[in-house]
Amino acid sequence: MCIMLKNVFHLTWNLWKNASGHSTRKMSLNSIQPTVSTLKTCQTDIGTGMDIVSEVALDLVEAQDTDDSPNLKRLEQMMLECARLDKEISCFVASTEQMTAQVRHEPPQAMFTLKDSVKNRFKELMAEVSDADVRRHSKVVAFKESIRKSLIKQNEMTGSNVEEELDEDIAVTQSQTNFTCPLTQVEMVNPVKNKKCQHYYDQDAVLAMIKNKQSKKKSFRCPVVGCGNTDVRKSDLELDMVMKRMIQNHKRQSGKS
Numbered sequence: 001m002c003i004m005l006k007n008v009f010h011l012t013w014n015l016w017k018n019a020s021g022h023s024t025r026k027m028s029l030n031s032i033q034p035t036v037s038t039l040k041t042c043q044t045d046i047g048t049g050m051d052i053v054s055e056v057a058l059d060l061v062e063a064q065d066t067d068d069s070p071n072l073k074r075l076e077q078m079m080l081e082c083a084r085l086d087k088e089i090s091c092f093v094a095s096t097e098q099m100t101a102q103v104r105h106e107p108p109q110a111m112f113t114l115k116d117s118v119k120n121r122f123k124e125l126m127a128e129v130s131d132a133d134v135r136r137h138s139k140v141v142a143f144k145e146s147i148r149k150s151l152i153k154q155n156e157m158t159g160s161n162v163e164e165e166l167d168e169d170i171a172v173t174q175s176q177t178n179f180t181c182p183l184t185q186v187e188m189v190n191p192v193k194n195k196k197c198q199h200y201y202d203q204d205a206v207l208a209m210i211k212n213k214q215s216k217k218k219s220f221r222c223p224v225v226g227c228g229n230t231d232v233r234k235s236d237l238e239l240d241m242v243m244k245r246m247i248q249n250h251k252r253q254s255g256k257s
């Protein structure tokens, strides 16, 4: 899958290079904006790809009950590759935007060196990206966190002793015996957790609500009774994969009976 993404990226890159004038070395500013948006779409696809890899990894952990398997290591490697690619695109978009903004204030002949200046700026930005930065990519962090939580949960279910201390997150997950969204009053499909108040909502419902309130220039209060969080923001929400799977399993089991 990663290879596929890489191909998409290189294809877009070549497209961009050609559009920017291979023979004359002169870039047309009009050709840049569509390419930048294509690259941003690429990043969304990479994000989706990373979510899929995370799902597969959780399947694996559930089936094998360990986080120490060669296949899981391979998936982690894929996550890191995607994260690096994502950073690479961000750097490229940033260098393109910075350099084209700059060229607008310069004499027309600056256009002739635009391509080189984008290239150099890109190299500069990429040089600053360390392996540690790639590991800190939010989806890589979430991936590791989901696996850790999934293992703890499984140890609980199989009744074995849990050496690790239960953290607050899991305590909240456990106390939530129902998977009902406080907004829709039905079982959640894509549960997102509010990092600030630890409450869960269904993704579509809460995003629609935030958008709605924003359009009225109002903030959105957490709908959970007794919650003091008066400003629910999109940036506070994160998809909880382990919770999502718990709901899916619950649905499957209740479907059977």
Ligand SMILES: [Zn+2]
Pocket: 194, 197, 198, 199, 222, 223, 224, 227, 228, 229
């Ligand atoms: Zn809340």
